[in-house]
Amino acid sequence: MALISTSEKRIYLSPPHMSGQEQHYVQEAFETNWIAPLGPNVDEFERRMAAYAGTKGSVAVNSGTAAIHLALLLLGVQKGDAVFCSTLTFVASANPIVYLGAEPVFIDSDEDSWNMSPRALERALHEAQKNNRLPKAVIIVHLYGQSAKMHELVSICRHYGVAIVEDAAESLGSEYGGQKSGSMGDFGIYSFNGNKIITTSGGGMLISNDTDKLSHARNLAAQARDPVPHYQHQETGYNYRMSNVLAGIGIAQLAVLDERVEAKRAHFVRYKESLGAIEGIRFAEEITGSKSNRWLSTLTVDEFVTGLRVSALIVALEKENIEARHVWKPLHTQPLFKGCQYFSHREEESISDRLFASGLCLPSGSGMTAEEQDRVIGVIQTQYKLRFNK
Numbered sequence: 261m262a263l264i265s266t267s268e269k270r271i272y273l274s275p276p277h278m279s280g281q282e283q284h285y286v287q288e289a290f291e292t293n294w295i296a297p298l299g300p301n302v303d304e305f306e307r308r309m310a311a312y313a314g315t316k317g318s319v320a321v322n323s324g325t326a327a328i329h330l331a332l333l334l335l336g337v338q339k340g341d342a343v344f345c346s347t348l349t350f351v352a353s354a355n356p357i358v359y360l361g362a363e364p365v366f367i368d369s370d371e372d373s374w375n376m377s378p379r380a381l382e383r384a385l386h387e388a389q390k391n392n393r394l395p396k397a398v399i400i401v402h403l404y405g406q407s408a409k410m411h412e413l414v415s416i417c418r419h420y421g422v423a424i425v426e427d428a429a430e431s432l433g434s435e436y437g438g439q440k441s442g443s444m445g446d447f448g449i450y451s452f453n454g455n456k457i458i459t460t461s462g463g464g465m466l467i468s469n470d471t472d473k474l475s476h477a478r479n480l481a482a483q484a485r486d487p488v489p490h491y492q493h494q495e496t497g498y499n500y501r502m503s504n505v506l507a508g509i510g511i512a513q514l515a516v517l518d519e520r521v522e523a524k525r526a527h528f529v530r531y532k533e534s535l536g537a538i539e540g541i542r543f544a545e546e547i548t549g550s551k552s553n554r555w556l557s558t559l560t561v562d563e564f565v566t567g568l569r570v571s572a573l574i575v576a577l578e579k580e581n582i583e584a585r586h587v588w589k590p591l592h593t594q595p596l597f598k599g600c601q602y603f604s605h606r607e608e609e610s611i612s613d614r615l616f617a618s619g620l621c622l623p624s625g626s627g628m629t630a631e632e633q634d635r636v637i638g639v640i641q642t643q644y645k646l647r648f649n650k
């Protein structure tokens with residue numbers, strides 16, 4: 261029998277993990293009274309972030325969602341335009357398409373990367389071209405830290421002349437072909453929301469090699485003011501900039517990013533060593549040429565082989581005060597996006613629907629201890645044994 265021990269400390273999926281240096285920068289902001297809104301921490305955070313990503317520049321904003329919105333604005337997305345987007349992702353990847361009155365078209369995953377299927381993208385673009393309705397942009401998401409197949413996806417997009425926005429909200433610190441995740445498209449975005457690999461409590465970053473467009477983004481994010489002494493505006497701006505206080509947290513967090521990546525990668529290895537031998541359990545492997553930050557350790561559970569349902573595992577873990585989750589519910593199945601076009605991997609085969617049914621995200625906080633991880637592993641092993649003793 262599994263012990264119910266709810267008095268044990270809760271294990272979260274991916275809680276914030278401070279380094280201890282954050283307060284130094286925050287205090288400095290207080291001491292110099294750089295509280296509102298921009299200031300030296302923002303400039304420094306942007307400089308270090310671009311250096312880390314290997315892009316010519318970056319713009320700090322108050323959320324990853326805002327960064328996607330700005331990227332689409334800069335690519336000229338307007339009312340009635342089509343924008344393609346990965347279907348297996350968090351709703352924030354696609355919401356900015358709707359903010360602009362454009363229409364999202366959802367693209368399925370492939371089996372190896374869980375990310376945008378080059379095959380589905382090719383079919384969708386081919387059809388769009390036939391109908392004279394090529395999208396203004398393709399939003400490619402790198403889920404849970406795993407890179408999408410960028411070589412193939414980039415060459416397909418280039419062939420059709422379509423711009424790429426990389427949603428690297430979950431993949432900061434990941435690499436593909438030696439390049440940092442987020443740096444391979446026309447724009448990339450990161451998120452510093454509380455659950456991401458590093459956090460500013462809330463925030464985001466837009467990165468690109470197009471410094472002119474980034475300057476424009478910086479202006480748009482600060483109410484689009486003309487460079488004249490009085491307040492004058494020619495276009496609609498937004499209040500999207502990151503505060504100087506929060507940028508201070510970001511500087512200190514960025515300094516430990518590579519450590520966080522290694523900690524999360526070690527969690528994945530340990531999970532796989534302990535649970536990977538169970539028949540019907542499959543851990544998401546890195547695709548060739550990529551290095552994942554393993555933001556969340558993810559796996560699929562074959563219900564018919566293991567006799568275990570993902571939802572039952574989540575309930576069993578919750579009873580032990582452990583937070584685990586289904587993988588994102590595909591956006592083409594969300595009531596919000598009812599009626600939107602969807603291109604599956606093959607005509608008759610939707611991979612994302614299958615991943616949603618069988619996928620599980622395990623607690624992966626970079627500060628998780630070995631004892632805590634053993635609790636998670638123990639629950640799953642117990643569930644598996646219980647099932648087989650029946």
Ligand SMILES: *Cc1c(COP(=O)(O)O)cnc(C)c1O
Pocket residue numbers: 322323324325326349350352353401427429430450451452453463464
């Ligand atoms: C977190 C997340 C976002 C949104 O970032 P916010 O900073 O919360 O606005 C966008 N896309 C993906 C895939 C995410 O996981």
